[in-house]
Amino acid sequence: MEDFIQTHQIRTKKPLSEDLKKACQALIDSTNGIQTISFSENLITVEYNPYQITEGNLEQLISELGIKITSPEKTGFLKRWLKYIAKENKESLGSGRLDCCDMNHKKHQT
Helix, strand or coil: CHHHCEEEEEEECCCCCHHHHHHHHHHHHHCCCEEEEEEECCEEEEEECCCCCCHHHHHHHHHHCCCCEECCCCCCHHHHHHHHHHHHHHHHHCCCCCHHHHHHHHHHHC
């Protein structure tokens, strides 16, 4: 049955207090299908059996504890590619104005 265990990461709006972490740990005992829960800065990682519980149920259980969940921004291929190109251009060209933008002004001034 361990072959079917999946991992789901849930982003939180702010880091969890120790009390909320303990409440999340209690979910393992009270809910069938949850194997482990671990925590990092703003992230809860849950290992679960998808035949016993769904990702939606996991998020609902977490939010019922009073934890505010953020949904990741869904971006398509084009939007991700444009962000990548913009980042690469900024790294290679800097944030200043390009030389070619001023070429016409220099020709007319001489």
